[in-house]
Amino acid sequence: MAQSQAFDSLPAQESAPQASAHPHTVWKWWHYFTFNIDHKVIGIQYLVTSFAFYLIGGLMAMAMRAELFTADSDFLSPELYNAFLTNHGTIMIFMWIVPAAIGGFGNYLVPLQIGARDMAFPNLNAIAFWLVPPSGALLLGSFFFGGAQSGWTSYPPLSLVTANTAQSMWILSIVLAGTSSILGSVNFLVTIYKMRVPSLKWDELPLFCWAIVATSILALFSTPVLAAGLILLLFDINFGTSFFNPAAGGDVVMYQHLFWFYSHPAVYLMILPIFGIMSEVIPVHARKPIFGYKAIAYSSLMICLVGLFVWVHHMFTSGTPPWMRIFFTISTLIVAVPTGVKIFSWVATLWGGKIRYTSAMLFAIGLLAMFVLGGLSGVTLGTAPVDIHVHDTYYVVAHFHYVLFGGSVFGIYSGIYHWFPKMTGRMLNEKLGYLHFALTFVGTNLTFLPMHEMGLQGMPRRVAMYDPQFEALNHLSTYGAMLLGISVIPFFINCVWSWIAGEKAGDNPWQALTLEWTTASPPAIENWAVLPVVTHGPYDYGMGLFQGALTETPAVAPEPEQSAT
Numbered sequence: 001m002a003q004s005q006a007f008d009s010l011p012a013q014e015s016a017p018q019a020s021a022h023p024h025t026v027w028k029w030w031h032y033f034t035f036n037i038d039h040k041v042i043g044i045q046y047l048v049t050s051f052a053f054y055l056i057g058g059l060m061a062m063a064m065r066a067e068l069f070t071a072d073s074d075f076l077s078p079e080l081y082n083a084f085l086t087n088h089g090t091i092m093i094f095m096w097i098v099p100a101a102i103g104g105f106g107n108y109l110v111p112l113q114i115g116a117r118d119m120a121f122p123n124l125n126a127i128a129f130w131l132v133p134p135s136g137a138l139l140l141g142s143f144f145f146g147g148a149q150s151g152w153t154s155y156p157p158l159s160l161v162t163a164n165t166a167q168s169m170w171i172l173s174i175v176l177a178g179t180s181s182i183l184g185s186v187n188f189l190v191t192i193y194k195m196r197v198p199s200l201k202w203d204e205l206p207l208f209c210w211a212i213v214a215t216s217i218l219a220l221f222s223t224p225v226l227a228a229g230l231i232l233l234l235f236d237i238n239f240g241t242s243f244f245n246p247a248a249g250g251d252v253v254m255y256q257h258l259f260w261f262y263s264h265p266a267v268y269l270m271i272l273p274i275f276g277i278m279s280e281v282i283p284v285h286a287r288k289p290i291f292g293y294k295a296i297a298y299s300s301l302m303i304c305l306v307g308l309f310v311w312v313h314h315m316f317t318s319g320t321p322p323w324m325r326i327f328f329t330i331s332t333l334i335v336a337v338p339t340g341v342k343i344f345s346w347v348a349t350l351w352g353g354k355i356r357y358t359s360a361m362l363f364a365i366g367l368l369a370m371f372v373l374g375g376l377s378g379v380t381l382g383t384a385p386v387d388i389h390v391h392d393t394y395y396v397v398a399h400f401h402y403v404l405f406g407g408s409v410f411g412i413y414s415g416i417y418h419w420f421p422k423m424t425g426r427m428l429n430e431k432l433g434y435l436h437f438a439l440t441f442v443g444t445n446l447t448f449l450p451m452h453e454m455g456l457q458g459m460p461r462r463v464a465m466y467d468p469q470f471e472a473l474n475h476l477s478t479y480g481a482m483l484l485g486i487s488v489i490p491f492f493i494n495c496v497w498s499w500i501a502g503e504k505a506g507d508n509p510w511q512a513l514t515l516e517w518t519t520a521s522p523p524a525i526e527n528w529a530v531l532p533v534v535t536h537g538p539y540d541y542g543m544g545l546f547q548g549a550l551t552e553t554p555a556v557a558p559e560p561e562q563s564a565t
C-alpha cells in the first residue's frame with residue numbers, strides 16, 4: 001500500500017546504536033533559541049514559551065481583578081478592560097494550556113515513553129513550534145491597534161463593530177495557533193502508531209500516550225472547523241461579505257455553532273493530556289499499579305467521541321429549540337461518565353497506596369479536588385434549566401476556572417515537578433514546592449470559590465462595573481488573585497535555581513517504570529545508545545521490579561516500602 005510505503009521511509013527503529021544525524025552531542029543553552037529538531041528541545045521550548053505567556057495572561061488577570069476590586073470603573077478604561085479580558089482568555093487557552101500540555105509534555109515525553117529516537121517528522125515538529133511565537137506576537141501586537149475586545153469567543157455582531165484591525169490580528173493569531181496544533185496532532189498520531197519499539201504493545205502503552213492519541217484525534221476533527229469559521233469572520237470584517245452579519249442577512253447563530261464545535265472539544269483537548277499526566281504521576285508516587293488501565297485508556301477515547309456531540313450546551317440561550325436542549329443536556333451529562341471513570345480509577349489507585357507526598361503528588365491530589373468541584377458545577381450548567389438561569393453570570397466564570405485552572409494548571413505543575421529531574425538532571429527543591437502548592441491552592445479557592453455565590457446572586461460576567469452589593473465577595477476574589485500572583489514567585493525561583501545548582505537527580509529518582517526513566521537525565525540526543533526492551537507493564541509497582549529488572553537503571557537501593565508489598 002502506498003500508505004505503508006510512506007511510513008516505511010520513516011527513520012528506522014533498529015536497536016543497534018545509530019550513527020547520529022544530529023550535529024551536536026550535548027545541548028548548549030543557546031540551542032534552545034534556535035530552530036532545533038530534537039523533540040526534547042522542542043518540548044522545552046514549548047514549556048518555557050507557554051510559561052512566559054502564562055505570566056503575561058496572569059498579569060492581565062490581576063489587572064482585571066484590581067479593576068473589579070471596586071464596583072465602578074476606575075483602574076482600567078472600559079476598552080482596556082475588554083481587551084485584557086479577551087486577551088487573557090485567549091492567551092490562557094491557546095498560548096498556555098494547549099502549548100504547555102500538548103506541545104511541551106507531548107513532545108518531550110511521547111518519543112521517550114515509546115522508545116523512539118524522535119518524533120516521526122522532526123522538521124514538521126519544529127515548524128509547529130515556531131508558529132507559536134508569531135501567533136503570540138500578533139495577539140500582543142493587537143494592543144497597538146486598540147486590542148481585540150469582543151471576548152475569546154469573538155461573537156459577531158460585536159466582533160464586527162469593535163476595533164477591526166485588532167480583531168483581524170486576533171483571528172490570524174488563532175488560525176496560526178490552530179495550524180500549529182493540527183501539524184502537531186498528525187505528528188503525534190504517526191509517531192505513536194509507527195515508532196514504538198517492537199516490544200511495546202498497545203495494551204502496555206503508557207496512559208499519557210493514550211491521552212495524546214485521543215487529544216490528537218479530537219484536534220484533527222475540530223480545529224479546522226474553528227479555522228473555517230474564523231476565516232469567514234475575517235472576510236466579514238475586511239472584505240464586506242456577510243456570512244455572519246445580521247444587518248446584511250448573515251447568520252450569527254451559525255458562527256456560534258462553528259465556534260463551539262471546536263471550542264467545546266478544546267476543553268477536552270486541554271484536559272485529556274493533563275489526565276494523562278495524572279495517570280503517570282499518581283501510580284509512581286503511590287507505589288501502586290494504576291487501577292483500571294483499560295478503563296482509563298478507553299475512557300479517553302470515549303470522552304473524545306462524546307465530546308464532539310455536546311457543543312450546543314453553550315447555546316442553550318441562543319434560541320435553541322427545546323428538543324435540541326434535551327439532546328444536548330443528555331449528551332453533556334453522558335461525558336461525565338468516562339470522566340468519572342478516570343477520577344474513580346485515580347482514587348482507587350491512591351487507596352491503600354504508599355503515598356509519597358512529593359510536590360508532584362500534592363498538585364495531583366489538588367487537581368482531583370479542584371476538578372471534582374468544577375465537574376459538579378459543570379453538571380449543573382450542562383442541564384439546560386440551570387444554565388438558562390445562571391447564563392453569563394460569574395457562576396460560569398467560577399465553573400470554568402475550576403476546571404481550567406484547577407484542572408489544567410495544577411496538572412501542568414504536577415508534571416513539571418515530576419519530570420523536571422528527567423528534563424534537567426536536577427531535582428526541584430521540595431520545600432519551595434510545598435510553599436508553591438500551598439499558595440496556589442489557597443489562592444485558587446479564594447479567587448474562584450466566591451464567584452459561585454456572585455453568579456447565583458446575579459453578577460454578570462464580562463463587565464468592568466457591577467452593582468455595589470457584590471463588592472464584599474469581589475474583595476475576597478481579588479485578594480485571592482494577588483495570592484495567586486505571588487504563588488508563581490517560589491516556583492520561578494525554584495526552577496531557575498534548581499536547574500543551575502539543584503541536587504543531581506540520577507536517571508530514575510522516583511523509581512518509575514515507564515521507558516523515559518531508563519535513559520540518562522537529561523537524555524542524550526536520540527535518547528538511548530541502545531533502544532530499550534519492554535519487559536514489564538508501565539505500572540507494575542510493588543512487584544519487586546526494583547531488584548534489577550530495569551537493566552538500564554543504575555543500582556538504586558530499593559526503598560524498604562517496595563519489598564513490603
Ligand code: HEM
Pocket residue numbers: 058061062064065085086088089090092093096097150151152153397401404405408409447461462463480481482484
Ligand atoms: C490557566 C488559567 C486560566 C484560564 C484558562 C482562564 C480562562 C479564562 C477565560 C476563557 C475567560 C473568558 C474570557 C472571555 O469571556 O472572553 C476568563 C476570564 C476571566 N479570568 Fe481567567 N483564566 C485563567 C486564569 C485566571 C486567573 C489566575 C485569574 C485571576 C487571578 C483569572 C481571572 C479572570 C477574570 C477576572 C475574567 C473575566 C471574567 C468575565 O468578566 O467574564 N483567570 N479566563
Ligand SMILES: [Cu+2]
Pocket residue numbers: 263264267310311313314
Ligand atoms: Cu462545552
